[in-house]
Amino acid sequence: MISFFIFLSVFLFMECITWLTHKYIMHGLMWYFHADHHQPKYEHTFERNDIFFLIFAIPSIVLFYFGVQGGMNYLFFIALGITTYGFCYFMIHDVLIHQRFKWFKKTKNKYLVGLRKAHKMHHKHLGKQDGECFGMLFVPFKYYKI
């Protein structure tokens, strides 16, 4: 039970980390890697933006490694939370919204349509500076109203 609680908190916490990273790092110091992603006609086969998946993969691998030392410990569930979030992020941002892989046909799910609208708003801003909707799984409620 406590493991599940750790997993869930990490998962939710990752949304905050993503928001902060996106707002202050991707649109800040590391804009070089994220700029491509804001080009309107960009082909999403491989993006410089993908480096951010690697950056989040490293702590997860380390945590998994130490999380299975002497039986499973809480580090394992922290790693699981980060990895699961990364997977959801990829499925929503890269597959569902940007259609890098055509795995899903157009969805009618209100939540998913809202997420997509919010992220499209984010992409309306082509520059580094101003922007909105830096999160991924939590977006302002106004986007859910069609």
Ligand SMILES: [Zn+2]
């Ligand atoms: Zn952005």
Ligand SMILES: [Zn+2]
């Ligand atoms: Zn993309």
Ligand SMILES: [Zn+2]
């Ligand atoms: Zn995007």
